[in-house]
Amino acid sequence: MGQIVTFWAALGRLFQSFQLKDLLDVALVSFIIYNAIKLIRETRAAQLVKGIILVAGVWLIALAFNLYVMTSLLQYLFQFGLLAVVVLFQPELRRALEQIGRSGNLNDAGKKFFGTQRNWKSEERETRKLRGIIAIVDSCEAMSKSKTGALIVFERHTRLGEIINTGTVVNAVPSAPIICNIFFNKAPLHDGAMIIRDGMVYAAGCILPLTKDETVDINLGTRHRAAIGMSENSDAVVVVVSEETGQISIALNGSITRNYTRETLKEKLCSLLLEESVPNKKWNGFFSKRGRKES
Template sequence: MDQVWISLKNTLGDLITTVESVNVWDILDILMVAFLLYYIIKLVRDTRANQLVKGILLLLVLYAVVTTMPFKAMGFIMKALLQVGAFALVVVFQPELRRMLEKVGRTKLPFGLFSAGGQDERQQLEVRRMIDEVAQACESLSRHRTGALMVFEMQTKLGEIIRTGTVIDAYPSAEMIGNIFYVGSPLHDGAMVIRGARLYAAGCFLPLTENNDLSKELGTRHRASIGMSENSDAIVLVVSEETGVISVARNGVLTRNYTPETLGDYLRANLLPQENAQSEHRLPFRRAKK
């Protein structure tokens, strides 16, 4: 019993000594590591990398167990796996790594560093007009059950997507949008890309989501909208050909049942920096079923 108390006393003494030796730099170091771990967990939580992290932790635990025991063959295999695994992970999970780096790159920096600057009055007026034309077009498309897919480019440039379609580079109108998505149009099956306030391209191909837990009632357009929003910060607008329902995908989440009015509010709140509509939080939408 005396030995236990001596051991406990020594442990407490070492702990007190360690705490007393902590300085401001140590605290800052701990906070930075904690923030880094939190950010990494937040990034990988909703991707395939979530399962990857669990697998890596399991391998590390297994490696620790093997190295403490006289398992020569198993130890050799585990060591080889850890050496080659880092290169294999970069190849296999290249899309996830790219997506995470893009999210880090889209993080807003102080003082507007690397920023292209805010919109001037003329640009804001053009964006407002574009939003009005899009909302008007969606009202007509929804009423006539005409499918449509529109991508609003944000910070991430969509040059790769634009190259798969036809460049138009014109000011949009409700009539032009309706003609593009008319069933007889050669561009109606692809997506329209809006850059700034201009209808920049049409007939573009979007990546489909790899999420297999989505509702079976969602068609190819909806899956393409979610896939595009998973791979960029773009806002993707969908009009269902079967139901006429207007939906918006952003950050991998599909929100449904917009009206032309609430759609206009949402776009103004997200495409015009000075807007304070906060329509994402107060409007009665429902997200896509899983």
């Protein structure tokens, strides 16, 4: 009974000394830990963290039993291990920092605070992006049927100036004939990637970085590996058309999803690229209007 009273007394003293800054401190630490776990969960670093926890557990046991040699060895390991971690996992650390830098959480919070979902972008710009998506969907459907290989990168928050400099600036209004002609296998720019910026065909023949992820399916070719590599190094949405199978795929955040149809490709691109300020009924009406014209 006395222990229970002592516990509640200690708890009461804790709450008496608890201030608003302490709550903020705990909330910030919790937020950082939560997001750190999210960032490393799907990477090689997840296995590293498991290893660090295991080694730390062994070190605590060695410390508890006064195992001098083991304790000293593990202390040296921790001292030099941090530098080794930075060197070995530099790509993962870079990707994590880039994700933090391009996070849209503050942007979303600002939009909610001001009671608007328009985000600073004009409706005209969103309509241009929508028309670009239409052209990409039309061209991907045609290239899928003809088994013409294609690699199309939609620029988002991360600017792709370095990638654009490896190709040729086009800056053309997108249309299915233009896109299909660029990727025609005799065309001079067909081997590289096309960059879509703000709904325009901004550049073509661009060279993308290949993924270094060893767990990627060995059956994927260079075009698909370049798409994954581009999505690892930026927040870009990358569309791939396979010249072997005609299969349409999308690479995003280092992962690739396959077997898109015209409808699923349209829905995915609109959900990823259009602002929330553009109502779904608007672009659905746009597509249905086009369908009536084509029929």
